[in-house]
Amino acid sequence: MNLLQILLLALFAAFVGLRLLGRRRAASRFARWTLLTLGAVVVLAPFTWLLAAVFKDRSVLNEFIFLPPVEQWSEKTLNLNNFRELFKGRPSLTGPVYFWEYVLNSTVYATCTTVLQIFFCSLGGYALAKYEFRGKNALTLFMLGSMMIPSVLLLAPLYKMVVDLRLVDSLAGLIIPGMVGTYGIFLFRQACMSVPNEMIDAARLDGCGEFGIYLRLVMPLVRPMAAAFCLICFLGNWNAFFAPNVFLHSQDKLTLPVVLNLYLGEFRHDQGVFLTGTALAMIPPAVLFFALQREFIAGLTSGAVKG
Amino acid sequence: MSGSVAQRPVRPPSRPRYKGKAPYLFLSPYLVLTTAFFAVPFVNAILLAFYETNGPRSRAFVGLANFVYLFTDSVFRRALFNTTVFALVSVFVQLPLSMALALLLNSGGDRVKGFFRLVFFSPNLVGQVLVGILFGVLFTPRYGLINRGFQMVLHWGLEARWLSEPRLIMPAIVLTSLWLWVGFNMIYFLAALQTVDKTLQEAARIDGASPWQIFWHVTLPSMRHVVIFVVIMSVIGSYQLFELPLTLLSESYGYGANDAGLTLITYLNYNAFRCGDLGLGSAVGWVVALIIFVISLVQIRLGRLAEED
Known part of the structure; x- marks a missing residue:
């Protein structure tokens, strides 16, 4: 028996006890919150482990589940060596490549695609x-029909096209085919439906041009959807792997997921390095998510719940 | 004629129609890009499946040989089998778990609900590749967090070789996918639960229905649109599973020992982009597209039937 098992048994016993005392409501409330809390612990545990792992030495990476007790803290359990190793320049055919270049590539790719897609x-x-x-x-x-076609089907011919257009091995070759998406158009169509026709007609009578109506009247009104779509789009491209992995070849052009996948092999015996890269790659989407959280949940579900 | 018009609710006078070119202009980026990067590759994908290629530049017409090859290749059949198992698990394990979480959360207060929703959704901020990398380390025999967790709760699993023993590879992929996607589908179910008519549930309760009966006969039917949508989306997603096994089983390009973790898209990726046979890759793509299409149609059909009852 260990502490965790005793805790789980105690929680279960408390539930049974409440049932036996005839407090059905209290018992079900107790069960609900216990289950939700346990679920949240399971979901958050890998993140917590990762947060501790990036500061640990290779030799103690698996020694403690999270960080050791405070009195055992040492140079080995709390240092920045993984970061130093990660940010070190690595030789390639075109000279040394630094980790921040991949961060830059990912940022350019995800940001450009998102801005163009929103527009x-x-x-x-x-x-x-x-x-x-x-x-x-x-x-x-x-x-509607084109949304049924899985994108992987098009990847092989698209790759051939990008090669023919001499766009292979460049971020432009990824950004240009991804500038517009059917899913996004449908999301915005849904949002624009709720803009009153009278307002558009009034703006037209006042002499506003069609593009002006879109820019100055409609866009401000569908701002929540734009925010939600911004996050969906940024997440999708920041984390995109399949197409970048196929389209990009030179070491200095790669994006974060592609590089981290390569590092799995390269740092097989020094896992702290790619774990640190993984942890860093999680930050931008998390920041954006916290900024746009409210709109995001509403935007994500509006299509499904209304439709 | 005039009688039927009079019975209709009063409509505002029809607005003057805009007759300019603006809508075409507004849609032109979509039309141009879709023609170039969807329609043309789509036609090429049809043609490509009938060729054997070596890299993007050389090709030879082989007729149906790619498809014949696929269905005689035991590795491909293995991929088809694995992917189907994963899709079934997604629908029958992952979605019920999402629903259970949504039901647990639905009766809480707004602030608590917001907190748990955030927590359960958070794995989705991390892409499949990053999740695969992280869990690859968590599944380390003897030391990994997951191995230790199993050992502490169940007294089993400390030495389990999740990612190298064929029997355990699919369960490892499923566990990872549960961590990643249960919270995602929960968001949909939670939003749908909030639109269910409370008076119906209350009426059923007063008539003496058990909570389980209320869920099965009142709540679930009134959110069936969302359920069908989520089922279709997760089947489509399951058949495109690729990055998770690729990174979890990175040493074998996602195949795993005895091909135990091989999925259809992993097979496509390996043959098309590592071996250079884009034609065979396209043929696999068509099989995936066909499977997705048929399953979606069947599910939409079943949804309609359920509606008519």
Whole structure:
């Protein structure tokens, strides 16, 4: 018997006790919060472990589950060696490459794609929501159908095209094909539907141009959806692996997930290094998520719950 | 004729129609990019499946040979089997867990709900690759956090070689995927639960229905749209599983011992981009697309049938 087992048994005994005393409501409340808390502990444990692991030496990485008790702290259990090793320049065919270059690549790729997607998708979504034009139904049908096609199917021919366009091994070759997405257009279409027609008509009567209506009237109104989509898009591209892994070849052009996957082999015997890289790669999405959390949950579920 | 018009609710006068070119202009980025980077590759993907290629530049027409090869290749059948097992586990283990969490959370106060929702969703901020890298270390025999956790609670598993013993590879992938995605689907179920009509549940309760009966006959049917949506999305996602096994089993490019962790997309990635046979890769892509298409249609159909009852 260890402490953890005793704790779990005690929690279970408390639940049974409440049931036996006839306090059904209290028992179910107790069970609910216990289960939720245990679930949260399980979810958070790997993060906590990672946070401790990045400061530990290779020799003690697995010695303590998290950090050792305070009196055992030493140079070995709390140092920045993993960071030093990670940020060291590494030789490649084109000269030394530094970790911050991968961070920069990932940032450029994810940011450019997100900004362009927000612009093009909102423009398209607004057009679909608020205009009547020839071919609209056919286009909507085509878009719905195209969402059924898994993107991996297109990767091989797309790779061939990118090679033919001489865009292979550059971030442009990743950004340009990903500038617009059907999913984003549908999200913005949904959001633009709720903009009152009267407001658009009034702006038109006042002499506002069509692009001006989009920019100055519609966009501010669909801001929550834009925020949600911003996060969805940034997360997707920041963490993207399949396409970058195929399209990028030179060491100094790689993005974070691709490099970290390579480091799995390179630092097989010094796991602290790629774990540190992994921990650092988690920070930007987390910051963005905390900034946009409220809009994000609403945006993520609006399509499914309404539809 | 006039009678039927009079019965309709009063409508605002129809607004003047805009007749300019703006919508085409607004949609032109989508149209141009989609033609270039979706329609053209799509047609090429059809053609490519009938060729044998060596890298992006050389190809030879082979007819249906790629498909014939796939269905005689025992490695491909293994991939198909593994991926199907994973999809079934996703639907029958992961989604019920998501639903259970959503039900547990649904009756809490707003602030507590927000906190737990944040915690359970947080693994999704981390991409599959990073999760695979992290869990690859957590599954270390004797020392890994997961091995120690199992040992402490169940007195089993300290020495379990999760990522090298064929019997344990799929369970390891499933455990990781549960950590990653249970909270994601919970968000959908939680949002749907909040739209369920409370008076219906209350009426059922007064009529003496048990909580389980209320859930099964009142709550679940009234959120069936979301359930069908989530089931379809997770089947589609499951059939595209790739990055998680690739990073967990990085030493064998995601295949694992005895191909125990091999998925369809891992097979595609290896053959198309490591061995250079883009034609075979396209053929695999078509098989995946076809599976996804058929399963989605069946599920939408079943959803309709359930509605008519």
